[in-house]
Amino acid sequence: MSKKRVDVITLGCSKNLVDSELLIKQFQAGGFEVEHDSPNPSGEIVVINTCGFIGDAKEESIETILSFAEARQKGQIRQLYVMGCLSERYIDQLGEEIPEVDKYYGKFDWKNLIRDLGMTYRADLMNERSLTTPDHYAYLKISEGCNRSCSYCAIPIITGKHQSRSIESLIDESQKLAQKGVKELQLIAQDLSWYGLDTHKKQMLAPLIEKLSKINGIEWIRLHYAYPAGFPMDILDVMADNPKICRYLDIALQHISDPMLSAMQRKITKKQTIDLIEKIRKKVPDIHLRTTMITGHPGETEQDFQELMDFVEETRFERLGVFPYSHEEDTYAYLNYKDDVPSDLKQERANAIMELQSNISREINETKIGKELKVIIDREEGGYYIGRSEFDSPEVDPEVLVTASKPLETGNFYVVKITLAEDHDLYGEVE
Secondary structure (H helix, E strand, C coil): CEEEEEEEEECCCHHHHHHHHHHHHHHHHCCCEEEECCCCCCEEEEEEEECCCCHHHHHHHHHHHHHHHHHHHCCCCCEEEEEEHHHHHHHHHHHHHCCCCCEECCCCCCHHHHHHCCCCCCHHHCCCCCCCCCCCEEEEECEECCCCCCCCCCHHHHHCCCEECCHHHHHHHHHHHHHCCCCEEEEECCCHHHCCCCCCCCCCHHHHHHHHCCCCCCCEEEEEEECCCCCCCHHHHHHHHCCCEEEEEEECCECCCHHHHHHCCCCCCHHHHHHHHHHHHHHCCCCEEEEEEEECCCCCCHHHHHHHHHHHHHHCCCEEEEEECCCCCCCHHHHHCCCCCCHHHHHHHHHHHHHHHHHHHHHHHHCCCCCEEEEEEEEEECCEEEEEECCCCCCCCCCEEEEECCCCCCCCEEEEEEEEECCCCEEEEEC
């Protein structure tokens, strides 16, 4: 057991990952050796950064805490700390149910963990992280919190109101990332569309990405988690004109029937949604849209679901995921609606959409055969170089499996000719 080693375990989304990277940098500055998501944690201290978004994520977080609590009781680790969204929301209950944890922290007070372990929080490192991603890409969290009031979502309960980071701090952090070799920024937030409204009284996403694109070394900027109501249309001009802004947009729509959009408190109608998608695709014709849908929200009828299926079939999203509805405590839906769609029906509907989407994805992929795409190489695996085009985000999207007549370098860009397409992945070659 290494007394100067800390194991950090990150659960949940990329926003949590950024928090872990900030924490790891502070630990390293304090003289600790740090391992992230090690399959065999062997340090004196373990820190678990939890997720509390939906039922499955909460269950995974609790099971992980229990597993390490048992390891602590057996003397396999000496200290166990828990932070993140789950403990932000349930800190008192967790302390009562799993007292083997030395201390619980919320999502925003993890800096106290540094001090509790006898170290000094290094304010001069506040915009510096120890990357857990490959060296050539990083997530950039541009804000915290959310001002929306979607019926099903517990995020505002956990994170509070939207708080935009300053453009200056984001440029500073991005410049430091670029100096380390980062070429691709994944912009993330609970809601990109709201960025700037709290600090500038107007949307500032377009000016932000323009300024980030001027940083030497940054070649791709990708946008995640935009909100359709009040969508910042000016980012489309930047995307259409600036080759560094990936023609890719992650915009969660959740449903399409007006009764469901109203029940979900999405503040947008079916017609407005369809019009928005048409405007986006007209402005940026080859854009790839990623969206998510929810099946089984309280009150969802067969007619609502069929409307959603028809919408997915007609709109032909390039990327799409589905979540069965989770009845989360203290949300508007939890307090005001009965969870009246059976669990197996929620899942059955989700499966039906994903089966439909698989066919759509394959057909879209097949149109790329014979085309040349700019691809960044993430790793080598199974006899292939594994890469992504500007239309593919790490972890969640398809990949490009590349063969080459000469060795390729991880983190470099190459022109790849697509030779084969499957439901999800593409195959190609570098001559």
